Amino acid sequence: MNxxxxxxxxxxxxxxxxxVLLICSTAFYTMLLKHTHHMQEKQLLLKQTNIWNxxxxxxxxxxxxxPGEYDIIEGTASPQAKLNAPLDTVIYYTDSKQLHPxxxxxxxxxxxxxxxxxxxxxxxxxxSHLIIKVFVSExxxxxxxxxxxxxxxxxxxxxxxxxxxxxxxxVNTFEVTRNESLTLxxxxxxxxxNELNKAITALIAxxxxxxxxxxxxxxxxxxxxxxxxxIIRSKLELLINQPGLTEKNAAxxxxxxxxxxxxxxxxxxxxxxxxxxxxxxxxxxxxxxAQILKKILADFKNHYEEIPLISATxxxxxTVHVNRVLIDVLISNLIKNAIEHNQPKxxxxxxxxxxxxxxxxxxxxxxxxxxxxxxxxxxxxxxxxTTGLGLALVKQICNLYQFKVNYNYNDGWHRVMxxxxxxxx
Amino acid sequence: MKLLVVEDETSLLQSILEYFTQEDFLCExxxxxxxxxxxxxxxxxxxxxxxxxxxxxxGLKLLQYLRQNKKDDGVVIISARGSLEDRITGxxxxxxxxxxxxxxxxxxxxxxxxxxxxxxxxxxxxLELGNLQLDxxxxxxxxxxxPVVLTKNEYDLLVYLLNNKNRVVxxxxxxxxxxxxxxDNMPSFDFxxxxxxNLKRKLKExxxxxLIQTVxxxxxxxxL
Numbered sequence: 001m002n003x004x005x006x007x008x009x010x011x012x013x014x015x016x017x018x019x020v021l022l023i024c025s026t027a028f029y030t031m032l033l034k035h036t037h038h039m040q041e042k043q044l045l046l047k048q049t050n051i052w053n054x055x056x057x058x059x060x061x062x063x064x065x066x067p068g069e070y071d072i073i074e075g076t077a078s079p080q081a082k083l084n085a086p087l088d089t090v091i092y093y094t095d096s097k098q099l100h101p102x103x104x105x106x107x108x109x110x111x112x113x114x115x116x117x118x119x120x121x122x123x124x125x126x127x128s129h130l131i132i133k134v135f136v137s138e139x140x141x142x143x144x145x146x147x148x149x150x151x152x153x154x155x156x157x158x159x160x161x162x163x164x165x166x167x168x169x170x171v172n173t174f175e176v177t178r179n180e181s182l183t184l185x186x187x188x189x190x191x192x193x194n195e196l197n198k199a200i201t202a203l204i205a206x207x208x209x210x211x212x213x214x215x216x217x218x219x220x221x222x223x224x225x226x227x228x229x230x231i232i233r234s235k236l237e238l239l240i241n242q243p244g245l246t247e248k249n250a251a252x253x254x255x256x257x258x259x260x261x262x263x264x265x266x267x268x269x270x271x272x273x274x275x276x277x278x279x280x281x282x283x284x285x286x287x288x289x290a291q292i293l294k295k296i297l298a299d300f301k302n303h304y305e306e307i308p309l310i311s312a313t314x315x316x317x318x319t320v321h322v323n324r325v326l327i328d329v330l331i332s333n334l335i336k337n338a339i340e341h342n343q344p345k346x347x348x349x350x351x352x353x354x355x356x357x358x359x360x361x362x363x364x365x366x367x368x369x370x371x372x373x374x375x376x377x378x379x380x381x382x383x384x385x386t387t388g389l390g391l392a393l394v395k396q397i398c399n400l401y402q403f404k405v406n407y408n409y410n411d412g413w414h415r416v417m418x419x420x421x422x423x424x425x
Numbered sequence: 426m427k428l429l430v431v432e433d434e435t436s437l438l439q440s441i442l443e444y445f446t447q448e449d450f451l452c453e454x455x456x457x458x459x460x461x462x463x464x465x466x467x468x469x470x471x472x473x474x475x476x477x478x479x480x481x482x483x484g485l486k487l488l489q490y491l492r493q494n495k496k497d498d499g500v501v502i503i504s505a506r507g508s509l510e511d512r513i514t515g516x517x518x519x520x521x522x523x524x525x526x527x528x529x530x531x532x533x534x535x536x537x538x539x540x541x542x543x544x545x546x547x548x549x550x551x552l553e554l555g556n557l558q559l560d561x562x563x564x565x566x567x568x569x570x571x572p573v574v575l576t577k578n579e580y581d582l583l584v585y586l587l588n589n590k591n592r593v594v595x596x597x598x599x600x601x602x603x604x605x606x607x608x609d610n611m612p613s614f615d616f617x618x619x620x621x622x623n624l625k626r627k628l629k630e631x632x633x634x635x636l637i638q639t640v641x642x643x644x645x646x647x648x649l
Binding site: 026224230232235238241247251 | 578
């Protein structure tokens, strides 16, 4: 599961910090308890010394028992009794009718040849109250610390990661096909981010170079291919003019000619694609889509003997600021597709309304994934007559002018919709 | 008619020379910038077919040289670079026409003939074959002295065939001649068949039948 770094960090802190604090508190409590016991023992011993001194100086003429303070008994202790070690005990208070916890310490002392057992008492209640109070204060402070750590961490993370987020935003909007260079700040105040920015800047420079090389390669390759294609074409023309041409040879030449023409056409289209990518169509003008569309439709009706039934609703409201050649290529490619990939006695619907051109045609479903349809050399059918570049060209032109194009197939109808963006150009 | 072909690809050069020799041109072919300059300085040509990418210099430089020296030989550029800017650059430097590779020889032939007619007003403005006459200025066609009414496309088609008479002209060449770059968008040659069918019918009505022959589905040939 992926979360934001900040969330993950907070989660770690919230899981581990309380645990650490809990262990610390336990340790603190144990130590506090140990020190308290030690102090009680000292106090009991001190009391014993004081009482014994008073007992000797007054030759035994003091009270032999003060409840809750001390008692002195003549005699020796039983061998099982623990001497000189604090022990828990309780004393019953008649006024409050309650048992109160006490610590007692018994010492074995001698005076004038007689043995005495001196036991001193000290109340445990105060100590346990003190322990609780100290412990509660400590817990409160630790909780405060926990909150402070989490809050400071969140605040500082937001601040520290800002250069990173800025970089991410720029990298995300970077589009290699638009041939842009990316400038990231070299100084962010954090060495790691400086290095990251430096690395990304260098990487993008390399990507741009590679992309440029690739584009130039396609363009150069297409240009270089023109000459051999021209040679083949000229030889074929000479060949069909040879005397004594047989029908069989003519059929062979016909096939070569068709293949060579397809190659030429493909090459020309690749070149056109490369040129669009290289931004070699900078001239733009305001173009009325309706006018172009009508002209193209008229042309197609002239060119084809049999054409599917075309019904067109054209509103004269859409103008775009584009290159006329490219918009012509865009629309004629779409209409050509609607004609070529139609079925016998099929239909075509064309609707141009405010900034949207919808072209629908009847036809069998595609054998290719619709998402790949706009990629180069992806054909929806295995027609050998087509180059598989028409829709790639459409996509490229739409990208150039930020038009949106999408395709869907429903109930035997192919639908291509182009949304012209008014703001474009 | 004297023709100089400047093209460094020997195969293509040979093709062009062969085609134009059959058209009764006096043809010379060279493959380098230096030899082309030599030829231009020594002789006058009616038309020069010029490739731009030469091993030892640019065809455009040759064109500049030609125009700076006040030689007004007709120039048709043939180039692998066919973009609008390339065309404009070529034409601005004084070329008379610009043809992008790969081209059809029949198209080059038609362009060269049109150029020569424009430039020198030679052979007047009449194209003839048998009893078929075509007046380029008036844009009229007569067959056995009877006017034949043709559409623009049919007229263009007939001019093209007359420029390439006695030769097989491929249907692809016809498609590209009539529709230019638009031909790319026409994967079928239906329209060539239908235009040709109409043209044949109209000529037959006026008694010029059998002039256009179909050659095994490859193309058409206009001959007696």
